[in-house]
Amino acid sequence: MCAVGETYIRAIQHVGGTPVVIPPTTTEADWAVLVSQLDGLLLSGGGDIAPQLYGEESEPWMDQVNAERDFSELGLTRQWLAMERPLLAICRGHQVLNVALGGTLYQDITAHIPNALDHAYVATQPMETLAHSVTLDTKSQLAAILDGTTFDVNSSHHQALKVTGDKLVVTGRAPDGVIEAVEISEHPFCISVQWHPEAMVKTSPTMWPLFEAFVKASGG
Ligand code: MN
Numbered sequence: 001m002c003a004v005g006e007t008y009i010r011a012i013q014h015v016g017g018t019p020v021v022i023p024p025t026t027t028e029a030d031w032a033v034l035v036s037q038l039d040g041l042l043l044s045g046g047g048d049i050a051p052q053l054y055g056e057e058s059e060p061w062m063d064q065v066n067a068e069r070d071f072s073e074l075g076l077t078r079q080w081l082a083m084e085r086p087l088l089a090i091c092r093g094h095q096v097l098n099v100a101l102g103g104t105l106y107q108d109i110t111a112h113i114p115n116a117l118d119h120a121y122v123a124t125q126p127m128e129t130l131a132h133s134v135t136l137d138t139k140s141q142l143a144a145i146l147d148g149t150t151f152d153v154n155s156s157h158h159q160a161l162k163v164t165g166d167k168l169v170v171t172g173r174a175p176d177g178v179i180e181a182v183e184i185s186e187h188p189f190c191i192s193v194q195w196h197p198e199a200m201v202k203t204s205p206t207m208w209p210l211f212e213a214f215v216k217a218s219g220g
Contacts, residue, residue: 007127008044008090011198015208017215022076024069031079040086040189040218043073043093045196048159054104061108061158074100081190086217088210089192091157097192098182101165109160109178116176119155119194127199131155134180134195140171141183142191145213151206153180153195160194168192189217 012019020038034041047064051057053074058065073093077100080087089097095105106112109119121131130152136143143149161179164170172181172193184190191214197207 005044005198007196007198007202008042011201011211012042012215014201015211015215015220017211017218017220022072024066024072026072026076028075031076034076035079035083035085038085039220040088040214041076041080042214043077043087043089043096043192045091045093045156047092048107049092049095049099049105051105051107054099054102056104056107059107059111061111063158070096081184081187084187086189086214087187087191088189088214090198091194091196094182094192094194095159095161097190098161098165098168101168103161103165103168104163106160106162108158110158113160113176113178116178117155117174119160119174119178120158121155127154127156127196128203129154130200132174132176134172134174136172136181137170140169140181141185141189142171142181142193142210145191145209146206147209153193153197154200155195157194189214 009019048062050065073096109116117132133152136149167184168182171183174180180194182192197210200207
């Protein structure tokens, strides 16, 4: 089982959007309906994506793999992007977006990136705890939305983007080089972050503009 955290729902509601939770069990028959009926897609956090979906064998540190959710989200994401609809991806969603576009992941940061920061820091702390900084590309859509290029963010992930998928541009990195933000430049709104902005909004206004921009792009 998996469930959408309440913080995602409340963040969308707070900026005037109407959240609709999509079950992690959709199939081909559902995707076209969802693309035509919904205004924006938020890919939320969760467990690891099966490495076979990006051409690798599973390493020992894989966590909470859910084949049905992988299938559901990857299929919907591809159809959603084909129609250039507004998309906001967070944490696992950031990784789903990358794999949907042919990218790959580091199955574990500690195992594969020497001298990396502790990106799973928040696993033992409240989710809003700030863990490291990110530096954004000054020309990115995300920097324009957040009105700045350096932010302290939370961090609750043990995997990271390795090879970026087709059309994705790296727009933000942590001090250790880990990719923390990507976007599709020519897309009206396809923004993706590795941190959890929805968990930061209750203690800081910094990330509110991201949700406001997403709901606005979705017609809200
Ligand atoms: Mn991080």
